[in-house]
Amino acid sequence: MAFESKRVLVVDDSNVMRNIIKNNLKQLGFGHDNIADAEDGSMGMKKLGEGSFDLVISDWNMPKMTGIDFLKAIRAEGSLKDIPFLMVTSESEKEKIMEAVQAGVNQYIVKPFNANQLEEKINQIFS
Amino acid sequence: MPTIDFKEGKMPEVLPQVVMDSVSDIFKSIFSSTPEFVGNADNKAIGDGVVGIISFVGDVSWLLMLVLPKSSAQETALKFAGFEVDYDSPDMGDVVGELNNVLAGDIVARLSAKDVKVTMSLPTIMRGHDVEPLLPRGLPSVKMHYKIGDGDIYLKVAGSQEGQTVGRTPGT
Numbered sequence: 001m002a003f004e005s006k007r008v009l010v011v012d013d014s015n016v017m018r019n020i021i022k023n024n025l026k027q028l029g030f031g032h033d034n035i036a037d038a039e040d041g042s043m044g045m046k047k048l049g050e051g052s053f054d055l056v057i058s059d060w061n062m063p064k065m066t067g068i069d070f071l072k073a074i075r076a077e078g079s080l081k082d083i084p085f086l087m088v089t090s091e092s093e094k095e096k097i098m099e100a101v102q103a104g105v106n107q108y109i110v111k112p113f114n115a116n117q118l119e120e121k122i123n124q125i126f127s
Numbered sequence: 128m129p130t131i132d133f134k135e136g137k138m139p140e141v142l143p144q145v146v147m148d149s150v151s152d153i154f155k156s157i158f159s160s161t162p163e164f165v166g167n168a169d170n171k172a173i174g175d176g177v178v179g180i181i182s183f184v185g186d187v188s189w190l191l192m193l194v195l196p197k198s199s200a201q202e203t204a205l206k207f208a209g210f211e212v213d214y215d216s217p218d219m220g221d222v223v224g225e226l227n228n229v230l231a232g233d234i235v236a237r238l239s240a241k242d243v244k245v246t247m248s249l250p251t252i253m254r255g256h257d258v259e260p261l262l263p264r265g266l267p268s269v270k271m272h273y274k275i276g277d278g279d280i281y282l283k284v285a286g287s288q289e290g291q292t293v294g295r296t297p298g299t
Contacts, residue, residue, distance in 0.1 A: 013249075014221040014225050015217070015221055016208050016222050017225055019208070020208055020209065023209060023210070060297070061249060062297060089232065090228050090231065090232025091235055091236065091247075092233070092236045093235060093239050095239075111229045111232065112153065112157045
């Protein structure tokens with residue numbers, strides 16, 4: 001699948017994790033200029049209000065606004081509610097996955113992951 | 128639910144065991160090589176290093192400390208991130224926090240499978256010489272030394288008391 005023109009927002013409080021994910025996305029063919037980032041859910045909401053995005057990739061455990069609260073805020077916002085959302089987390093408990101699914105997550109990836117595993121999840125979202 | 132406590136100042140076997148199981152699986156996945164357990168490091172001084180601490184609260188209150196010693200931190204960070212990370216940069220704290228976070232997430236799931244429910248905090252990062260959190264008296268701890276390639280990683284499992292945890296709750 002061609003990702004070059006897809007616009008992605010990467011949200012994680014860790015600068016290193018944002019860079020790892022952005023490097024993975026570039027490796028998968030996403031355009032450098034089409035990848036934006038934010039350090040928590042509230043900054044993510046601000047970025048989403050500034051432009052259109054085809055995909056949000058967000059960490060779950062963040063200060064200020066968690067990934068799940070960020071997801072709920074997006075799904076409650078009329079103009080943003082249909083944006084595909086990929087949740088990144090270190091926690092793989094069934095209850096956590098159910099909570100994310102109920103909140104409207106499109107896909108869920110557990111850390112650690114590599115570019116191929118990320119690609120698989122993104123392909124499932126866009127297919 | 129099995130009872131897990133720190134009666135008589137003893138470390139319940141299950142905590143170091145789940146940590147060791149997680150280290151084995153998670154670090155092998157991250158670093159593409161099996162971590163080697165060097166041994167107990169309770170009395171070993173680590174020297175300069177970056178420390179990440181995550182608290183667990185719920186059926187049992189405890190904390191997990193991960194230390195990257197300065198001598199091999201940059202090499203370990205390069206393997207983890209895929210790009211160079213300067214020891215003195217804030218990104219080194221991110222690396223330590225993220226390694227601890229990934230381990231902690233796996234530990235939460237492993238404990239949950241044993242019907243022990245805990246939630247984890249965000250990582251707290253410290254750096255310095257022989258940095259250790261101040262732990263309450265009478266609670267046990269175990270420090271473990273691992274080698275991954277030529278790099279060293281230290282992990283400390285320590286009992287804590289409810290309300291005396293380190294680290295912020297996510298979303299706060």
